[in-house]
Amino acid sequence: MRRTIATVCLSGTLADKLDAAAAAGFAGVEIFENDLIASPWSPERVRERCAELGLSLDLYQPFRDFEAVGPDQLRRNLRRAEHKFDLMERLGTDTILVCSSVSADAVDDDELAAAQLRALAERAERRGLRVAYEALAWGRHVDTWEHAWDIVRRGDHPALGLCLDSFHVLSRAGDGSGVTSMSGISGIDGDKLFFLQLADAPRLHMDVLQWSRHHRLFPGQGAFDLVTFTGHVLAAGYRGPLSLEVFNDVFRQSEPRRAAVDAMRSLVALEEAVGRRSPRARERIELAAPPPAPEPTGYAFTELAVDGESGTEVARALAAMGFAHVGQHRSKPVQLWQQGQARVLLNSGDATATAVSALAVETPDPVTSARRAEALLAPPVPRTRGPAEADLNAVAAPDGTAVFFCRTGADRAGWWADFILTGSAPDTGTALTGVDHVALAQPFDHFDEATLFYRAVLGLDPRHDSEFAAPFGLVRNRVVSDPHGRVRIALHGTVLRRGEWAPGVPDPQHIAFASTDIFTSARVMRDRGAPLLSIPDNYYDDLEARLDLDPTLLARLRECRVLYDRDADGEFFHFHTEVLGSRVFFEVVQRIGGYAGYGAANAPVRMAAHREARRHPS
Amino acid sequence: MRRTIATVCLSGTLADKLDAAAAAGFAGVEIFENDLIASPWSPERVRERCAELGLSLDLYQPFRDFEAVGPDQLRRNLRRAEHKFDLMERLGTDTILVCSSVSADAVDDDELAAAQLRALAERAERRGLRVAYEALAWGRHVDTWEHAWDIVRRGDHPALGLCLDSFHVLSRAGDGSGVTSMSGISGIDGDKLFFLQLADAPRLHMDVLQWSRHHRLFPGQGAFDLVTFTGHVLAAGYRGPLSLEVFNDVFRQSEPRRAAVDAMRSLVALEEAVGRRSPRARERIELAAPPPAPEPTGYAFTELAVDGESGTEVARALAAMGFAHVGQHRSKPVQLWQQGQARVLLNSGDATATAVSALAVETPDPVTSARRAEALLAPPVPRTRGPAEADLNAVAAPDGTAVFFCRTGADRAGWWADFILTGSAPDTGTALTGVDHVALAQPFDHFDEATLFYRAVLGLDPRHDSEFAAPFGLVRNRVVSDPHGRVRIALHGTVLRRGEWAPGVPDPQHIAFASTDIFTSARVMRDRGAPLLSIPDNYYDDLEARLDLDPTLLARLRECRVLYDRDADGEFFHFHTEVLGSRVFFEVVQRIGGYAGYGAANAPVRMAAHREARRHPS
Known part of the structure; x- marks a missing residue:
């Protein structure tokens, strides 16, 4: 499996971030929209620079507040999407992350959400692109992976799939509400799992949006059971990259090359732990694991x-x-x-x-x-x-x-x-x-x-x-x-x-x-x-x-x-x-x-x- | 009215804190227990130093997990209290803050809590001391000022009174639960209001204990309506000091003399705003207000x-x-x-x-x-x-x-x-x-x-x-x-x-x-x-x-x-x-x-x- 990192994890300008990701050995990046907007490089130049650095562009993100809206708003949202599709073609990236709407304009209607996402996927498919739909833990109507998965199935289009983010799953799975859990993930159709984002976090009792935006950590630094989580995702047959998406106040101001090494270390250690748990998962990961730690005495x-x-x-x-x-x-x-x-x-x-x-x-x-x-x-x-x-x-x-x-x-x-x-x-x-x-x-x-x-x-x-x-x-x-x-x-x-x-x-x-x-x-x-x-x-x-x-x-x-x-x-x-x-x-x-x-x-x-x-x- | 500050607001050792409070013009301090424990000064030396600096010792705090317990635990708690009363006599301070219990040993029995607080007050009275009972916003059974006030009234002893802390009142009064409010405060018997602690805070959506321990601010720096709150307390006939108790991660590591000046500025400005709202409150405050700000043009x-x-x-x-x-x-x-x-x-x-x-x-x-x-x-x-x-x-x-x-x-x-x-x-x-x-x-x-x-x-x-x-x-x-x-x-x-x-x-x-x-x-x-x-x-x-x-x-x-x-x-x-x-x-x-x-x-x-x-x- 390939190891990738979202540019939002790292400090600096887009140029700084790409350099750091490549230096730490990542195979690709998720382009966080704001990093691109603030960059003087054209999308073509970004694509070229990534090629020079040996980085693929695995995801463009995020596209917000798209689904379950009235016809006028839908027209505006599709127009906005076409602009972003243009951009993705120029960048050479084929997957866009659509996160569940937080807008007051969105209605609680799964059929409508599914139909509109299908319409979006149809347009994406025409350009060879695809749409990965993700439930934000604070989404207005869709806030669990089960709900997002249900909508993706209803949408029933080859260019429409699911994005799983460990934070959104585990922040809710551990809140005692019982409305979501991670055990069902292994039952998802692997071909419909378009993308996997990994983040750890400390257990904090606070507003989940603030928790997510300020306190995420790299795997192994927090309290989430990412080994089990990732095991479920691999068991489902996921074949995309293992990608880190971590919003953290400290990492945002840290030297990006150092943070990228920290990130890579977290991913190697996570893979090792997942592989140790399951030989099948180890096969799927394919990457060389470090030799086991001799126990210090x-x-x-x-x-x-x-x-x-x-x-x-x-x-x-x-x-x-x-x-x-x-x-x-x-x-x-x-x-x-x-x-x-x-x-x-x-x-x-x-x-x-x-x-x-x-x-x-x-x-x-x-x-x-x-x-x-x-x-x-x-x-x-x-x-x-x-x-x-x-x-x-x-x-x-x-x-x-x-x-x-x-x-x-x-x-x-x-x-x-x-x-x-x-x-x-x-x-x-x-x-x-x-x-x-x-x-x-x-x-x-x-x-x-x-x-x-x-x-x-x-x-x-x-x-x-x-x-x-x-x-x-x-x-x-x-x-x-x-x-x-x-x-x-x-x-x-x-x-x-x-x-x-x-x-x-x-x-x-x-x-x-x-x-x-x-x-x-x-x-x-x-x-x-x-x-x-x-x-x-x-x-x-x-x-x-x-x-x-x-x-x-x-x-x-x-x-x-x-x-x-x-x-x-x-x-x-x-x-x-x-x-x-x-x-x-x-x-x-x-x-x-x-x-x-x-x-x-x-x-x-x-x-x-x-x-x-x-x-x-x- | 006198202006005082809790030593916990400031960085440093007890010696640093007393120096800073005096330099900023405070008339007295609340002694936070941990500051005393870590000090090489005997209680007599602390008393002497405060006298040299022109500071009174207005409160000893906090005494935790006292009330509504079984007879064995009560005996242990009274023994602990007698030790602290010894200390207060040596310090020359006459009021101890007892905050509502957070212990799993405490039972939900207001009569028992009141009787035990009365027993404590009887012992305090013998030494010329008094007990100020405060509802913590996260108290196990008592978490509103109304509840604490009810228990104080049931306890019905001249050495038992109420302590109000604006954080505990306003953090709960604004949470939409409707179980507590500040409007009734003006109806409290002023003689039973033994102490007033003031703190501001930003509106945060997080665990109230963490909010209180890390994010309090000096009045005028946050979102709480301290002008109305303080107005109610003065209307009730409160005659004790206006005291600041602010737990803040940043202030804990700031130069204490500078933080004490910031604290004093907040209190002077609060008094001015309270006085502007009500001439009666202004009379009660007694202290000179700064000349009004000419509006900058x-x-x-x-x-x-x-x-x-x-x-x-x-x-x-x-x-x-x-x-x-x-x-x-x-x-x-x-x-x-x-x-x-x-x-x-x-x-x-x-x-x-x-x-x-x-x-x-x-x-x-x-x-x-x-x-x-x-x-x-x-x-x-x-x-x-x-x-x-x-x-x-x-x-x-x-x-x-x-x-x-x-x-x-x-x-x-x-x-x-x-x-x-x-x-x-x-x-x-x-x-x-x-x-x-x-x-x-x-x-x-x-x-x-x-x-x-x-x-x-x-x-x-x-x-x-x-x-x-x-x-x-x-x-x-x-x-x-x-x-x-x-x-x-x-x-x-x-x-x-x-x-x-x-x-x-x-x-x-x-x-x-x-x-x-x-x-x-x-x-x-x-x-x-x-x-x-x-x-x-x-x-x-x-x-x-x-x-x-x-x-x-x-x-x-x-x-x-x-x-x-x-x-x-x-x-x-x-x-x-x-x-x-x-x-x-x-x-x-x-x-x-x-x-x-x-x-x-x-x-x-x-x-x-x-x-x-x-x-x-x-």
Whole structure:
């Protein structure tokens, strides 16, 4: 099947959009009318440019408010259609999308609608064109695919068929009204399925038109079950392209080449998931799927970029937390620090600001992991390496963090062999065992792209979403992880941009280490001089008022400045260091029972404390 | 009456918020619990700091999910309340907000709710405290003010009263369900009205909780009729403070001192409007109102900041449009250009980029206009002037544009006298008569502040809202104008930030001149070499398909590259120059009949053409 994208998904002028679609490997585009109207290119020039770029023109859209009108209005609408047919001939595209009328002039008469669509199809057929009719979820009389399909059948003309848009189907199928569902789609006559538009979306409780026009997402970024949906469409015998039509406020202002890659990644991952569900669907898709994701088994290491001053500060903090500087890179200014299974590299090679610069994921098959990443359009990270050094496979995540694929053997070959061991040993008295999660700040307008990247490339699924009011703006949190919680990446970002006024600490990133005994960790680290964050007494007064905790436990929390949360399945204890350098800190966490969260309720308290620590350094 | 603000309205830590509230002149604050919890200050220190700042602590909020529960839960809730009462004593605040329960544990039993609230009030009274009960619009059983008031009356205790929040009342009163209204509010016993929270909001069709938590606005920025609402509350005999409680995603990340000034301006303007409606309400408010806004009668001039190169470019364009350089400032590098009633100053004094740097509004009483602006916290713009030059009153709009108040006398005294006349005369052949509107790009996070600024300071009301998909992101448009359309300011901004990738022309600003004959204007200006913007043929093909225009008219539009729009009341013709310097262009418009818009449907075409002109300069 061919992969296509509607020009409306991308930012820029028509020229920008076509370039971006071609660069990302799309085979064709849907031309969104307004993009053409605002273009200085004649339809012939657009056609020529698409040919140069290897793009087909698969659909012209949308044609609105056509059907079920009185005779005068019909005459005007047919005249309008003939003008657009002229245009389509010049463009060299053969299918026009007609969406169900939202006009107050339209009457509720399916026979009339069908007859008028048939008349339109007759005119289209004379020119070798065809009409794909689609039910808008907010259509005046026709707002379900079943209704549109019924009208297409009544119209009964070879040049009249159905267009299915996953948003219009799934936004209504999930609203509990029971008036529409997706299960019947596989029963549609495949030859009458003229076009398929795919879009995901978050579940929002709002006006469906606004939801559709502002909040659509690429497949895999939202909450819709597009795998089942697409499976039904393929089962019906659909043979047209898989086309993306996504209206999204953020994508509308994003760099279009980047957005087109995000779009392509979503489609490749969707096809893979559909194919995995059904071998017949896989055959129908025909396109090569990326190699399956080897399941990540943990973190090999996390790398922090540091400069001279912050390097010293971070090293001192790690030492106080029981880490030892166990290795030194053979050719680069990189230190390896370790405690339990937690390994942190401090790289002072080319840092401009302290940051999490790389994650290294343990995988049973680094080469396949890297091949998969490449198939999913992850940009490779070029690395310089010495003659005897390991060839590490790395790609760049959307926020620029390098993601390495490693297999840390028991023989300590591979990346480990690049380090000369110092002979130092960690202090196990701080009760740390490994990494619980790594938290990466995301620019707000790349949040959905990042979700899809980790989901598609590493096979990590979103398992935890939260949004909370932080001192300097609303913060969105999403954790992607493997099913066993061995690789958990907490993505967080402000819902809008972070206000320029925001003082103190801009969007810090952190590594959370797992402790087997949070109070021991806190006491020993404090005694060793770790720069632990001070938490206000007011927090503990509120815990006391709110939770009716055992007084001994509360006293220990208060004494050790440990934060607390609980859910139905367990408890969560955590504390943090101050921010080190410009934007990195460490967290120590202990999970009791099946607690699944990340203490998001405490995050505003931590953020205010970080601000306070910057205002009044201890 | 006292003016207070909830700390939740502002960004930052509690310390930042208190500083900002005091600096803007608020008399007190509502302490939002989470702000206190995250603060390192003890309640005693908060009390002390408020005293230092001259702020009272008017409310502690919120206390959730208290009433209509079983005996065990009641015991836990009372324990929780006693902890909060301890805190309130330490803070020195006497009123706690209890909002109607959203808990699944709450039962639908008004008698039980009333009895339990009475029990809470008894405990509060022992400590000299009181309980203000509020219906959340999404409360589980209690979601209207009428219902909450009924429960308060049943509770029948002197320490139990009602809190009214305009959002909870008006979000429901306008939903057509008819279950609640605001007209009965004036019948409430004033002594039982313990607290009043004010918030505005745009009319959105979405989940009411999300609407409330993310999209509230300060009074005068949204669609709620707060003047009538507040009038009812005052008529009931309410004597507490007028307090703002606004949850807004943008304000949460804005500089808090600036947001607090915006908040104060909204309250002063609301009081003025309430007082204007009712002399009794004015007496009750007691606070000094700003002097009424003298009605602006037009533009005296618009000033562009230019540098050497762009100054030449702009001057050449103005000359081609029929303007003449009629005057030169006595002491500054400022040229006065004129054509009809349109006057443009080109100021090369301290420009870094071409921009609309000032608007001068004609007012019958510049001194009163300036006094009003000052009373509404508009920051004055300091001006240097020569010994014989006019003392112009100017304030800074939120986007930094200077707003001057002028009276251009027939004797050409005042600002006009600062110019030495050159003797040049405009060419009237271009059919321009004056300024139709000035369009100013707004940073997206100051859009609502700008609306309120022009509304409150100049008395210009929002009369036209639109939102459209432009090539580089969604754009929001709002025109504020006087009732006669003599001073129209079109505010526009991206809905999110503008994407960093966006090429070409960042957020241009423009001056639109009125023409009495658009085709003459276009032809003459083109002949004189004006840098007019080229519009694609596709646009005219679409006009033809869409509108069934008279072929002669269509041909003239196409020939002259004039854009067209129409509404029920009239027609609109317009064209534009290319962008001059970094971000300014001119528009020429002609209105036929009562057309009320600004051709927003054509704006994306114009924007793409501007991008194209930059890519391929003519």
